[in-house]
């Protein structure tokens with residue numbers, strides 16, 4: 001099968017022919033139909049975060065089950081599925097406490113490292129990014145890394161639920177628990193930021209302030225439900241947000257992954273407000289906060305994949321889409337083939353697209 005392979009940080013991905021094993025035990029073999037191109041993959045391609053090579057990147061994919069291992073009970077061939085990087089073991093303390101997104105025993109869902117690998121290039125083992133490896137014609141996944149979805153949702157839209165949508169909506173509903181009537185600021189209007197905007201609208205926020213350096217992205221944010229916009233180019237947007245919200249917002253979301261914007265997300269809060277940092281802030285960057293703000297009960301917190309319990313949350317998001325309450329159609333702004341993956345990254349860097357989705361035959 002063809003796959004886009006990561007070989008070295010800073011180098012383009014290369015399209016190569018890999019061998020994918022047959023599903024064993026609780027594994028399922030999925031024919032990829034669509035793969036969203038997410039900023040997080042680019043962080044790894046650029047070496048901002050390390051990842052072992054060679055690896056198949058991609059973690060926002062959807063497809064059709066082709067074959068299942070002998071112990072699989074959850075899906076059958078022909079089922080439509082969304083791949084989820086929040087693969088869960090189902091029996092560790094995190095899973096049993098209702099936080100399967102933080103599963104502490106992913107190893108239980110992976111192959112024994114000394115045995116036959118899932119993916120190979122000749123005799124060499126190839127890593128599967130986040131246990132998915134979605135930039136490939138096929139994905140060999142643990143059954144707990146997929147969610148079955150109705151065939152009513154087109155798979156190129158469904159793919160986005162695998163990352164951007166679950167991350168953004170989940171940050172709003174599960175992590176921050178945004179209340180009806182509240183005010184929200186969203187830093188960054190890419191795929192995740194727009195999902196936060198849509199989530200805030202679904203949660204009944206009265207004011208949704210979108211912040212970005214690109215004016216065209218702010219225009220898009222308005223279409224998705226932003227009530228106000230702030231252009232952040234060269235300027236600290238905190239004063240403007242405080243002005244618009246009459247003293248600070250109840251909830252803020254950082255969907256970029258920068259120290260500066262994480263700090264701004266905290267400083268634009270009203271007393272009692274909560275900042276949720278979604279973006280991947282590099283570990284070398286320390287977030288600095290003036291301690292006096294804690295006296296008025298301001299909070300800052302992390303979130304991982306929208307604190308998702310993916311088998312519960314994803315079917316709900318699919319229903320929102322089918323009911324016309326979640327706009328995924330306009331989030332897919334470009335479709336490309338697998339061998340155009342590097343151009344898709346370039347377009348993302350230039351701020352040209354909300355989401356490129358790679359489509360497969």
Ligand code: CXF
Nearest residue numbers: 038040041059130163167
């Ligand atoms: C990320 C989270 C960290 C690993 C890669 C995927 N989430 C969304 O893009």
Ligand code: ZN
Nearest residue numbers: 038040163164
């Ligand atoms: Zn992602």
